[in-house]
Amino acid sequence: GTFQLTFPVEAAIAPLARMLVYTTSPSGEVIASSADFQVESCLPNKVRLSFVPKEGLPTSNTRLQLHTSPRSLCALRAVDKSVLLMKPEDELSPSSVYDLLPLKEIQGYSFKEYYLEEDNINPCVSLDNILLNGFVYIPISPDGEGDAYDILKELGLKVFTSSKIHKPEICQHYPGHMMERSYSSSIAALTLLEDLDYEITEHMVAGNPVETVRKYFPETWIWDIVSVNSEGNADLDVTIPDTITEWKANAFCTSADTGFGLSPTVSLRAFQPFFVELT
Template identity: 35%
Template structure:
C-alpha cells in the first residue's frame, strides 16, 4: 500500500512525503474446506464440507503429498493470484503527460525555491510523481530545474545551477530509456536456441492414484455443500486445494490435509521364486500402531 501525506502551509508552500506499507494478501470472499473425519483408513467413507458465499462455483482438488514434495512450487496461493494483477505498484508518470517547466525569472537577493534545498528531501511534485499521481494546482509544488537571471538561463545539475543549453528533444534520461528498450527488443529478437532434450522420468503407478479429487462443486443458497467420498487405498497424506468464484469475487481456501493410515496390518515376506514341490519358510510380520496391546494369532489356510 502506498500512502501519501501532504500539507499546505500558510506561506502557500506545499510539503509532502510518502511511504510504502506491506499488508497481508487476502480476499474478501472467504472459503473453507473441512474433512470429517480428518484421518481415515483405506476405503473408508468421509465427508468433505465446502463453506463459501452462496451461489458459488468451486474447484476442489486433492493430490498425494509425495507428488507435491517432488514438484514444489506448483500449488496455488495468494501471492500467485496477486501477481496476475496488471498494476501492482506505480512509481512514475508517463513522460508524454508531464508538464513542461518554464525557466523561473529571478531577481537579485531572492530565494529561488520555496524552501532551502538540502538534506536530500524531495519536493512535493517528486513525491506525487513517485506514486504515479499527477497534480493540477496553482501552488508551488515543483522545484524549478531552470533559472533565468539577467537574460541568461541556468540549468540544475548535480552540483547546483549552471549555464547550459535548452533541451531541443527528449531529455537524455528518456533517450537512454528508449535506447535500452530498443536494445532489449533486439536481444529478444535473437534466434531461439533450444536446450538439449532430456528424457522425462516416468513413474508407473498401476493402482494407487496420485490425484484423488479433481472436480467442480456447486454451492447453493445455504453457502455450505457436503460431498460424500471414498478414501483411496493409498497410505499417504492428501493435500487439498479449493478456490471459489461468486458475485462477491474470487476466494481461496486455506490448504487442508487428510491422512490415510492403516493402524494394523499383516505383511508376508515371500521368496522371489519357488518350484513345484519345494518346501519353504513363510514369514508373516504383523504391524500394530494401535494405542493398546492386542493378542494376535496367525494361522495359514491349507493350500
C-alpha cells in the first residue's frame, strides 16, 4: 500500500530536512526508510533596502530606506563596487550565513576516539536448504543489504529498544560443526569607517559656473547601526561621495521576534554629466 505525508517547509528546518519513517512488525522486526530534503536557505526576518533616488550627482543628497520586522536592530553597509569585485567571497548571503553554523547535520556514530557502535546480540542463523512438499528452497544471503540499524546510524540517531533493528547475521560453517558469526561491517569512525574631513570649496563668481573641488573618495561609504521604529521602517539621509562609481549597499537585522535577516544587495549609481560644445 501507499500513503502520503504532508509537512510544512519553514526556515527553521533549512538548509536540510531529514525524514525517518519506520514500522514495527508483530514479530518485533523494525522496517525503516529515510529521505533527505534540501531546503532553500532563507531567513525568517525579511529585510528590504532601497535608495531614493537610485542615481545621483557627487555631493548630492539621497535617502536610504529600510524596512524589516518592527523594533529590529540593523547594521548598514555601502561600499564601492570595486571592493566586492576584489573579494566576492566576503559578500554576505543566506548560504554564507548558514555555512557558519557549527553543525548542520548529524551522521554516523563517530565521536573522537570512542567506540559507539552497537554489536548485534541476536543469535546467528544458518543458511540451510529447506525441503518443503518435494521442493528444495535455497535461502539468499542478506549480506550487503542494509537494515534499520544502518538507517538510524546514517541519521546519527541512537535508539534504545528491544525490537529487532539488526538484520540476521549468517553463521559460517567450519570443520567440527563450529559456527561463528560473520561480521561484514567495520567500525565507522567593519573594518570601521575612518573619520575623513570632508570640505567642499566653492567659488562664486558673477556670471561663471560653480567650481567644486572633489576630495572625498572612500571605499566604504556607509557603516552604521540603525534601529527601526514600531512599524519596521527607518530612513537614513546621506550625501553621495565624490567618486564616480556604483555603490553597493546591504543590511542585516536582528529581532527578538523574528530573529536574523539579510537584505538583498542594492545599488546607487553616482555619475557626472559631461557636455562638449563645438564652436
